[in-house]
Each structure stands twice: as C-alpha cells, then as structure tokens.
Amino acid sequence: MKFQRPLYLLFSSLPPSHSSHPFISLSLSLSLRLCVFMAPSFESPQQPEGEIASDNNTHDEVLQKSRVTVVGSGNWGSVAAKLIASNTLKLTSFHDEVRMWVFEETLPSGEKLSEVINRANENVKYLPGIKLGKNVVADPDLENAVRDASMLVFVTPHQFMEGICKRLVGKIREDAKAISLIKGMEVKMEGPCMISTLISEQLGINCCVLMGANIANEIAVEKFSEATVGYRQDREIAEKWVRLFCTPYFIVSAVQDVEGVELCGTLKNVVAIAAGFVDGLEMGNNTKAAIMRIGLREMKAFSKLLFSSVKDSTFFESCGVADLITTCLGGRNRKCAEAFAKYGGKRSFRRA
Template identity: 55%
Template sequence: MPNKVCLVGSGNWGSAIARIIGENTKNLPETFERDINMWVFEEQVEGRKLTEIINSEHENVKYLPGYKLPENIIAVPDLLEAVRDADILIFCVPHQFLGRMLVSIKQQGLKEGAMAVSLIKGIDFDENGVVLVSDLIRKGLDIDCSVLMGANVANEVAAGDFCESTLGCADLRHGALLRELFNAPTFRVDVALDPHGVEMCGALKNVVALGAGFCDGLKYGGNTKAAIIRIGLSEMKKFCFKYFDGVKEDTFFESCGIADLITTCFGGRNRKCAEAFVTQKTTWEELEKTMLNGQMLQGTLTSKEVFGILKEHNAIDQFPLFTAIYRIAFEGAEPATITKLEYAQ
C-alpha cells in the first residue's frame, strides 16, 4: 500500500519543502499516495482565508509568495483532519506550539507503523537536561521520528537552487523510504545514523547566526565574522558532546553541520534580524512583526534555552560565545562584547 503523507505546518520552510515532496509523491505512485494534506494555521489575507487561497491559486501568498505549490498539496485548517490515516507525518511548526498539537494527535490515534520526520530547529530543557524536538514527538506519539536538517534557505530551495540536506535517522529502513520522499535533483539528501547530532546542529547554528548578524550590524569585516563562525562551530561540538551520548564528529561536516552554519551566518533570517537588532535598536518582537510576517525567530528562542541549560549546569564560563550572544540579545549587553570573549582556564 502506498504511504499517505501529511505535512504539519505551512510557513516559509514548510511551503518550500511542500514543492519537493508534492512532486515526488506524484512521481512515485507505488510508494506514496499522490495527495498530501498540509495543515495550515488559518488566517485572513486581504479578507480571504489562507487555505482557500492555497487550494485555489496553489500559492502560499503570505509565507512563500511567488512560488507555485503542486496541485496535490491540499491545505487543511483542521489539524486532526489533516493527520488522519497518515503513514508519514512531517512536522514543520515553531516548536513552542508542538506540545498541545501532539496531545491532540495522540488522543485521535495514529495508524500502526506510522512514522514522523521533524524539520523543526530548536531545543528545550527540563529538570533532566536537554530535550530534543524529535524526542518530544517520539514520546508524545509513541512513534519513530527522524530529522531533516541542512544548508537550506527556504526561498533558494523553492527557486530550485542546488543544495544538500542531512536526514538523521535511527532506522535505515525509514531512512531509505524518507530519502525517496525528500530527495530531488536540486535537493540532495544524505542519510546519517546520528539523529541527535543532526538535530542539535540544526538548532545550535541559529544561535551562532545571531552572533554573525551582530557582527554585520557593527560593520565588522570578514575576519571577525569568520572567527565567530569558527568559535561557534567549536561551541556547538562541545555542547553536543557534553550533553549527548553517541554524537558522531563526522556529522558536523555534513550539510546539517558546517554547511548549514555557513549558509545561516551569511543568508538566513536569524542573521538578518540580528543585524537589524543592532542597527535599528528595536525589539525582537518588532523585528518578527516587520521582517518575518509575524513568524517567530528560532535563534532567540534557542539562545534562551541554551543559556538556561548552561546556567543550570554551571557551565556558562565554558561557552563564552553562546553566553555573549544571550546577554546581547536579552540583557542589554553591548553588541561589541561579541569580540571580547573570555575563556575559562
């Protein structure tokens, strides 16, 4: 039986990935059902429902304007209707909204053998330490969850610019199936048996990108920005090895690692908003409203969570860049302190 796919989320990145998977399900009828339900948070755009616009004009005019979606992408405003009978659930929503969604989906029930994929870049923490988004999905739905992360600026993916992405999974059979769903001539997917490492790279690079944006806002040159990126990669690795068992060093040299870090530090929304934070001297909330159409910035959320973890474990001095970025973003520290890092001896 072909696998039924559901995409939970329809923002900038969700809509870009919908263009790829929509074409793949059409071209692989023995493997996937043709139509894909895409859950859309219903909102009004110039007096019309966003779902109606997507289903009639096949374009997400709010979050991915200018790019057509395949006609087999069906916008559904009701979450439980969207996920009903799905074999593969792709999650692409802000992670702070995920908890209550999982409760609703679990109460409705899932097909036997269903699996999930997280495209969500963020982490959380509780009294026991770091909590990954994929772990929330695994525990919340009692199903396997892989992750897809990489150097993937949404508009460039939508435009068909060649790029790579990393599929982190624990089950090679799931990895092979999901690679068929996501892989495309301009979107090359490699499978890594390191879901935790892949996911942590996807979350932490957004924090480093804030630092790169602060550099740009201060008009620092390439030398300084390169130093921040290098220090950032070093702290990413240190954080992963400190708080997770089994993370593989090779993962940091996949698309989800150094490639995603470079792309995000030069072209992503976190960098862009961090630059504006310095030059405009405004709030993150205002930048989200004016620059992101109200979508939430993942780098600032993750920076808060990372700092909370470091504080809880008395490890602030071991991560001077992550600490400086947090203090610039939330405690009023001068942006220039990004270059005045002090390392614990």
C-alpha cells in the same frame, strides 16, 4: 567519491549563462568526466529521475501506498510540501496527494489562508509567487489532516510542537512514521528536550530529522542544495525519507546520528545571531569567520556534552558546517541580530 555526483548536478542545473563561463564550463566538463568514470562508486542516494525506475519500492510497498501529511505551512513547510508533492507524483509507493495542515489565518482580504492556498495553489502569505503542485491539499483541521497518514512531516516553529503533539495523541495511525524539519529545542526545568524526542515520546512513534543548509526561498526556486536525514536505528525508514525528499536540486543523505543532526540545526541559530551582531557592529569578515569557526567548535562540544553518542563526522555534513555558513550569511536569525545591533539594542527583535 561522495562528492562528484552532487558537483555534477550542481553544474548541470546551472542556467546556460552560468555554464558558459570558461571556469565553470571547465569544472563542468571535469565533473562530468569524473562522474562517468566514478559512477559505480557513488554513495549518494538514488535520484527520482523517472516514473518507476527511481522508486526502489518492494511489491508490498506498492500495495500499501504511504500517505504523507505535512504538519506546518510556513515558509519552509510550504517548500517541503512542494518538494514532496513533486516526488509523490513520480514514486509509486506514495499516494499522489500531500495534505498540508495550515494554522488557519484570515488574510487582509477577509479570505481564509487555507481556502486561498487550495484555490490559487500558492501560499500567498508565507511563500508568495510559488506554485506548490496541484496535489498539495491545504487542510486547517489538524485531526483530519493526519487521519490516514503513514508519514508525518513536522515543520512548525518549535514553540508550537508541544501543543500540537498533545492534540494528536490517539489521533494518528499506530504505524505512522515521523520526521522533524524543526530547528529548535524545548528547554524545560529538567533540561533540554529535542523536538524529535518530544514527538517520539508523546506520540509513541519513530521520528527521524531532516536538517541542512536549506534557506527555504532558494529551494523554492529550485536552486541546488543538500540536506541530511538523521536516524536512530532503522536505516530502511531513513531511506524512505530520503526517497521522499530527494530531487535533482535537493540532494539528501542519511546518517545514523539523530541527536547530532538535530543539534546542528538548532545550535547554528545561536552562532548566526552572533554573526548578525558582528555584521550590525561592522566588525568585518575576518571576525565573522572567527565567530563561525569558534561557533562550530562550541556546537560540537555542547552537543557531545548533551549526548555522548554524537559523531564528529556529522558536523561535516550539510546539517553541520554548511547550514552554519548559509545561516550566518543569509538566514533570518542573522538578519534580526544585525538590525538589533545596528540600532544599539534599542529595537526589539520583533521590530528588527
């Protein structure tokens, strides 16, 4: 019964022009009826629908509000800050303000990016045209941005994380909890290192992951999508992350398989590059579907080779097959590979 609620939400979030289509309105009415019928057995997490009603916080949590800092402010980082900021305003267990660490840049106008974000409430470089929420505060000082935070959301390109972690040692709260939205891994001489492991080991804190079919620009305009939180042992922490991220258009569920979720988010990028080559060489949809099917099978085999604990079921969550599909259809990795193949490999990925 896990699917009816998201299905209902998907259709109920459609604009009137879509929901008036005969097929969609039939599906909508069936979903609504199923929804009402099945309501008590929904497995999907609580939605933040009202001021306090949606916040399953305990008395202690209310007394100790969690402060959230987003480390990263690119395309997905900015959207994550927007999502979180809409929830911290509603949920009493979180401070309203969301700090967002900005890797400072000078814009062509000569202004500093962080100053423009705070003035315009918009990341004009990485997410133009979208208001982040007045409670998002951009901060170019990494140490200051994380100082009082008890919940740290890491969302930078993976290659910067080792340096960021080194700078954060001894600078964060001892009881801080982390989540990584980063799709990638460090490949060292000793072997691959997951980013959540890097964070946990270098900073000595618990680190969950959030991955899924999440093209940032779509979520920015509140189009429906799902995501998966992967956690190691502590279900309560995972549920807190779910509450922080969940909105009616962004449905999050938690699975106890941190490596499986993170490997899905990482390895699907390799398959998306292959899918881009197929597009660039105009090999057709059947070939692309084959790449995706075989790619998914290889993702699973590779993941299990690295971590025998990885669960088969994880590949059927949003972080698995759904992210693979969306990235092979609309992701930036696919786009770069398509352009590269189109120009016979004579264009670098950077120029593509």
